[in-house]
Amino acid sequence: MKGANRAGGIFLACAVALPLILLLAFLAGDAVFPLPLPGGEGEDFAVAVTSADGSPLRVFPDKNGVWRYPVTPDQVSPLYLEALLTYEDRYFYRHPGFNPFSLGRAFAYMVSGSDTVIGGSTLTMQVARILDPHAKTIPGKCKQIFRALQLEWYFSKDEILTLYLNYAPFGGPVEGVQAASFTYLGKPAKELSHAEAALLAVLPQSPSRLRPDRHPDRAQKARDKVLKRMATRGVWAEETALDAMMEGVDSGFAPRPMMAPLLARRLKEKARPDAPVHTFIDPSLQENLEAMAGRFIASTPEATSAAILVMENACLEVKAYVGSGDFLDDSRFGHVDMVRAIRSPGSTLKPYLYAFAMEEGLIHSQSLLVDAPFTFSGYRPGNFESGFAGPVSAAEALQRSLNIPAVDILDRLGPEFFDSRLRQGGLNLEFPPHQGPNLAMILGGTGTSLESMVGAFAAFDRHGLAGRPRLTREEPMRERRLMKPGSAFIVRVILSRQRRPGVPGGNPLAGWARNVAWKTGTSYGFRDSWAIGTSGGYTVGVWVGRPDGTPSPGYHGRATAAPLMFSAFDCLPRRAEPPHPMPASVSRVEICWPLGTIPDGEDDPLCGERRTAWILDGTAPPTLPDRLDDQWTANPITVMVNPQTGLRVDGECPVTNPVPKKIALWPRAAAPWLNPREKAGSAIPALDPSCGKAVSATPSIIKIVGILPDSVLRPAGASQSMPVVELSALGGRGRLYWMVDRILIGSAGIGESITYPFTETGNHELTVLDMAGNSDTVAIQVMGSS
Numbered sequence: 105m106k107g108a109n110r111a112g113g114i115f116l117a118c119a120v121a122l123p124l125i126l127l128l129a130f131l132a133g134d135a136v137f138p139l140p141l142p143g144g145e146g147e148d149f150a151v152a153v154t155s156a157d158g159s160p161l162r163v164f165p166d167k168n169g170v171w172r173y174p175v176t177p178d179q180v181s182p183l184y185l186e187a188l189l190t191y192e193d194r195y196f197y198r199h200p201g202f203n204p205f206s207l208g209r210a211f212a213y214m215v216s217g218s219d220t221v222i223g224g225s226t227l228t229m230q231v232a233r234i235l236d237p238h239a240k241t242i243p244g245k246c247k248q249i250f251r252a253l254q255l256e257w258y259f260s261k262d263e264i265l266t267l268y269l270n271y272a273p274f275g276g277p278v279e280g281v282q283a284a285s286f287t288y289l290g291k292p293a294k295e296l297s298h299a300e301a302a303l304l305a306v307l308p309q310s311p312s313r314l315r316p317d318r319h320p321d322r323a324q325k326a327r328d329k330v331l332k333r334m335a336t337r338g339v340w341a342e343e344t345a346l347d348a349m350m351e352g353v354d355s356g357f358a359p360r361p362m363m364a365p366l367l368a369r370r371l372k373e374k375a376r377p378d379a380p381v382h383t384f385i386d387p388s389l390q391e392n393l394e395a396m397a398g399r400f401i402a403s404t405p406e407a408t409s410a411a412i413l414v415m416e417n418a419c420l421e422v423k424a425y426v427g428s429g430d431f432l433d434d435s436r437f438g439h440v441d442m443v444r445a446i447r448s449p450g451s452t453l454k455p456y457l458y459a460f461a462m463e464e465g466l467i468h469s470q471s472l473l474v475d476a477p478f479t480f481s482g483y484r485p486g487n488f489e490s491g492f493a494g495p496v497s498a499a500e501a502l503q504r505s506l507n508i509p510a511v512d513i514l515d516r517l518g519p520e521f522f523d524s525r526l527r528q529g530g531l532n533l534e535f536p537p538h539q540g541p542n543l544a545m546i547l548g549g550t551g552t553s554l555e556s557m558v559g560a561f562a563a564f565d566r567h568g569l570a571g572r573p574r575l576t577r578e579e580p581m582r583e584r585r586l587m588k589p590g591s592a593f594i595v596r597v598i599l600s601r602q603r604r605p606g607v608p609g610g611n612p613l614a615g616w617a618r619n620v621a622w623k624t625g626t627s628y629g630f631r632d633s634w635a636i637g638t639s640g641g642y643t644v645g646v647w648v649g650r651p652d653g654t655p656s657p658g659y660h661g662r663a664t665a666a667p668l669m670f671s672a673f674d675c676l677p678r679r680a681e682p683p684h685p686m687p688a689s690v691s692r693v694e695i696c697w698p699l700g701t702i703p704d705g706e707d708d709p710l711c712g713e714r715r716t717a718w719i720l721d722g723t724a725p726p727t728l729p730d731r732l733d734d735q736w737t738a739n740p741i742t743v744m745v746n747p748q749t750g751l752r753v754d755g756e757c758p759v760t761n762p763v764p765k766k767i768a769l770w771p772r773a774a775a776p777w778l779n780p781r782e783k784a785g786s787a788i789p790a791l792d793p794s795c796g797k798a799v800s801a802t803p804s805i806i807k808i809v810g811i812l813p814d815s816v817l818r819p820a821g822a823s824q825s826m827p828v829v830e831l832s833a834l835g836g837r838g839r840l841y842w843m844v845d846r847i848l849i850g851s852a853g854i855g856e857s858i859t860y861p862f863t864e865t866g867n868h869e870l871t872v873l874d875m876a877g878n879s880d881t882v883a884i885q886v887m888g889s890s
Contacts, residue, residue, distance in 0.1 A: 139254040140236050142271065149174050149270075150283070152380035153368035155387045156423075158292050160361045160380070162368030165277065174380070175269050175282035177262060181296040184281065185265075187305035190339050191330045193227040197261050201228045201252035228252040228264050230308075234271045274304070275311040276357070288316055288355040298340065299348035302330040316355035324353040364390055366427030366441040371575065382577045384421035389414065392675045393424045400668055401429035401436060404648075405656060411442035411647045412672055413554055413573070417562045418641060420571040420581060424672075428651075437651035443555050446534055447632045447647065448548040450625025450661060451505045452557060453526075455564065455599060457546055458502050459591040460525050461513050465725050469594055470717035471498040472697050472727045473509040476773035477841050477875050483543050484839075484875075485511045491848040492841070492873075494777030495697070495770070497715065502595070503602035505624070507547055514546045516728065522546075529570045529586025531560040548627045557636055558645040560586060564599070564621055565638040567687075568592040590689035594718040596621045596638075605666055618673050619681070624661030631655055635665035637673065640681050644672045689721050698770040698786065699739060700727035710740055710768040712785055732772040732877035740768045743788065751792035758794055765789075772877035777846055806836035806878045811870065813882045817862065819889045826888055831870070832857035838875025845869055862886045 149172050151164040165171055177185060189196050195203055203226050225233070225248070232251030255264055274284035284304055285293040296304065306326045307314050316323040328349050335345035364385055375381040397410045404410075414424035427441040461467045475493040478484075485507045487493075493506060501509040514522060519541035523533060534551040535541070542549065555573055563570040563586040570586040572579075586592075599621035622637030633648040633656075646669040650656055696703045696711035702724050703711040717724065727739065743752050744762040753759045770778060770786045778786075791797060809832055811817075817827040831842050831850075841851045842858060845868055850858045862868075865888045873879040 139251060139258065142235070142267075151372055151375045153364075153371050153375060154380045154382050155363070155385040155390070156383065157387060158294075158382075159387055160286060161363045161383065161385060161387075161390075162361055162365050164368075164372055170277050170279055171283045171287065172270060172279040173282040173286070175280060175293060176266055177269065180269060180281060180293045181301055183298055183301035184293060184296050184304060186339055187301045187330055187334060188268075189227075190337055191302075191305050191333055192230075194337075196227050196265070199226060199228075201256035202226055202249045226252065227268050228255050231255060231264055231267045231271070234273070235267075272308040273311045274307050275315040286361065287357060290356070297348070297351075298344055299327065299331070299351040302334065302348065303327040303353065306330045315357075316353045317357040320353040320355065323355075327353065362431065363387065363394070364425050364427075365431045366439075366443070367422075367425040367575065370441065370444070374576070374578075383575055384416075384423060384577070385425060386423045389424045389675055390426070393426050393672055396668070396671055396675070397426050397429045400648075404659070407436055407650045407652060407654065408648065408656060408659075409436050409438065409440070409442055409651050410668065411554055411645075412668070413443050413558045413645045414672065414676070415558050415562060415573045415643045416641060417565045417638065417643055420559070420562070420574045420583075422573045422575050423642070425575070440651040442647050442649075442651060444553050445651065446551040446553055447649070448627035449550070449552050449557060450548040450627045450632060450634055451507070451510075451546075452561075452623050452625035452634050452636060452661075453546055453550075454502055454505060454510050455595050455623055456526060456531075456560070456587070457510060457514055457517070457522060458498060458598075459587045459595045460522060461498075461517055462591045462594060462720050463588055464517060465720075465723060466513065466516060466728065467498045468695070468700070468717045468719045468724055469497065469499045469598060470695055470700075470715040471725065472496075472700050472771070472774075473498055473501050473506075473512065474771045474773045475501065475506045475508050476776075476877065477839065477873060478508060478512070478731070478773065478877075479838060479875050480511055480515050480543055483511070485543075485547060492843070492846075494846060495774040499598045502598055510546050511543050512728070512731075514543055519543060519545060526560075526586075528584065529560065529563065530572065530582075530584040531556055531570065531586070548625065548632075554634075554645045554647045557634070558643050561623075561636045561645070562638060562643040563587060564592050564596040565641070565643065565684075566592075588689065588720075589687040590720045593684060593687055593690055594720070596684065597718065599623055599637075600639075604670070605662065618670075618678075620670070620673060622666070622669065624666050626660040626662075629655040630657050630659055633659050633661045633665040635661055635669035637669055639673060640676065640679050642673070642676050644669050644676075646672065691719055691722060692716055693719055693724060695719075695724050698727055698774075699768050700725065710766060712768065712770075712782055727771070730769065730771045730773075733769070740766045741788075742766050745789055746792045746794070749792055750789060752789040753792045753795060756795065756797075757792055759792065773873075775877070776843065776871040776873055776879045776881060806840070806872060806874050806880050807834045808832075808870065808872055808880045808882055809834050811882055811884060814884070815882070816885045816887060818887045824889065826862045826865075827886060828859060828861045830857050830859050831872070833872045833880065836872070836874035836876075836878060841873045843871040843873065846871065 150166055152160045152173050153162050154160050163171060229248050229252045232248050232255060236251050238247045270280040273279055278284050278287045281304055282293045285291060285296060289300055303316065303323060313319065314323045314326050331345040331348050334340040335342040371381045393412050397412055401408050401410050410429040412424060412426040413422065415422050425443060427443045428438045429436055431438045472495055474495055487507050496506065523541035526533060559573050560570045567589040568585060568587040569583045572582040600619050618639045620637040620639040622635060625634035631649055631653055636645040646665045648659065648665045693702055695701060695715055695717045696708060697713040697715065699710060742764050745751060745765045746753050746759045747761065747763050753762050767788060768786060770782065817829060819825060819827050833840055836854055839851050839853060842849050849860055852858050865886050867885050869881055870884055871879060871881045
């Protein structure tokens with residue numbers, strides 16, 4: 105009895121001591137052989153920049169060239185987790201790290217010499233082998249079990265599963281289920297189907313032999329084995345498994361996505377391997393616009409590139425970022441990000457100028473401006489198309505992007521004030537060294553980026569609020585007041601009603617066309633072509649040119665960048681776009697030219713031409729003072745006339761009972777474009793002869809010589825089919841500009857002449873105009889050879 109008690113005591117002592125001894129041995133081994141863990145702070149992961157749906161735009165591999173994207177179990181399809189645990193380790197949440205029954209069965213098959221291979225490794229043991237590879241021997245297996253126990257000691261089951269999901273081998277440089285899903289299937293692991301989940305569950309068993317891009321037949325057989333087991337064990341319905349088996353394995357291999365590469369390169373510095381940078385990029389839109397830009401530059405001269413930026417106005421999120429036409433084409437400087445590059449904006453700043461001028465009470469939408477030769481303190485701008493339009497409204501001048509009216513307004517507003525207002529609204533311009541704001545800035549004599557322009561132009565769709573385009577989810581909304589809601593509304597209406605390329609008749613309101621408010625620009629020497637527009641809650645900016653700054657003759661904004669911009673708009677989702685509500689500060693009124701003010705009733709004698717204008721705060725500013733008229737400072741003017749002759753008199757004239765006469769003056773520079781009625785209505789009567797005063801000749805008067813009014817011009821000889829004339833004039837100030845039927849045909853200095861061959865017969869008007877607004881016009885008839 106005592107012997108039995110002693111034996112029982114010894115057994116009990118051993119039963120208590122053995123686990124303690126094993127525990128102490130494990131702890132000692134753990135202290136001597138610590139568990140090798142992945143690099144700290146996720147440094148083993150590739151640096152990824154992702155799109156709005158989580159798919160990678162571009163991934164930068166880790167230091168060993170491995171493509172591994174961080175993922176957690178909740179970011180993986182439940183179908184994959186079911187397939188993985190059912191096929192690889194259905195007792196994962198119950199065993200201590202190893203399964204003795206599975207190990208025993210595998211050992212038995214091994215010593216029996218059977219050809220059947222039975223795996224005895226649990227998921228925990230597979231993670232142990234990944235972290236600390238070992239030889240396929242019994243000591244190696246023991247080491248693997250020890251490492252598995254360490255994993256179970258230090259980590260929870262979900263943490264161990266997460267290690268497997270991130271580090272399991274999937275062939276080549278691809279590790280982890282997220283990287284494998286994007287590489288082979290082109291989708292995130294969250295979206296796996298039954299067949300795809302089964303394929304990725306079995307692939308780590310033999311990643312090289314089963315690579316679906318190289319061995320699709322082997323991969324399909326292995327996948328089907330998983331599907332059968334899922335059905336046999338009742339995890340998935342048999343019908344579901346059979347349907348999944350019907351799918352073929354058609355996989356590519358793209359471990360290195362290359363979408364929005366320049367944006368990804370820009371954001372790489374902000375990324376951490378364990379925390380991808382999440383952008384707002386729409387992958388489908390980005391892919392379409394990249395392809396569009398590539399096709400576009402393929403038809404352009406060498407070294408030409410293009411950039412497109414799309415921003416959603418409400419949230420300032422960038423939905424597409426095409427930094428160059430072809431990232432991989434070095435001959436076109438594909439590595440240069442033209443979204444960020446500082447370039448001359450051409451005429452794209454003009455909408456802001458007109459908005460600020462309205463706010464300052466200088467103009468309204470139908471203010472009378474004159475597009476004619478003029479020098480502004482030595483600066484002599486010309487128009488893009490070289491001609492002159494004469495009297496135009498502010499709206500027309502903006503739509504046609506006329507340079508001289510814009511410089512005129514900027515000169516009155518002040519370049520420094522204009523630059524200050526832009527900076528207050530977040531649009532910071534850069535000027536050449538040792539230069540500041542000047543009149544040339546409105547024609548492109550400054551620099552900015554496409555990104556800045558998109559953020560600023562959105563103000564026309566955001567009630568005057570500009571914003572910084574947001575590239576990532578971490579970036580906050582940054583908004584600034586660039587202009588008042590009223591001026592933003594008026595300019596938007598003006599820009600949305602101009603003729604646009606690609607629409608029948610240029611009608612901007614054609615049924616299929618978007619109502620886009622847009623503006624183009626071309627820098628000096630055709631170095632930069634711009635188009636920027638807003639519609640449907642989006643702002644789209646396009647730049648085309650050569651990144652090295654060399655000219656591209658003939659490539660200008662309207663012909664080059666605008667079609668690409670409208671094509672980009674066509675790729676955007678169409679939304680029901682309610683009309684923009686008119687701000688309370690805006691109203692529509694009838695105004696009259698040439699005064700620019702509201703008429704005094706229906707029969708206002710000073711109203712030469714009625715127009716409907718948008719005005720701010722109920723005020724219709726008068727026509728800007730005439731720069732060329734030093735004699736009359738007010739408009740309209742009042743002169744005293746002899747009631748008998750209708751001629752002008754003054755206080756020294758012996759005329760009794762003179763009567764006042766009001767006259768609305770047109771700008772002097774507009775004279776060549778006025779019709780006879782308009783000229784007569786604004787003519788100041790000559791001084792009455794009874795005053796006895798001689799009228800002195802003004803040295804600035806200009807006169808066409810050699811061609812009399814109503815002359816008939818014929819070819820000089822039988823060899824000529826049309827007449828060729830030499831044009832010259834007496835008098836004038838500055839350079840002389842010659843026009844036929846108000847179309848510029850050439851210019852010359854004082855005392856110089858030009859030769860002009862007529863190309864059309866019939867009645868014509870020949871006009872000469874100088875820099876002081878003086879002009880002379882003769883009517884002629886041109887005859888051809890009979």
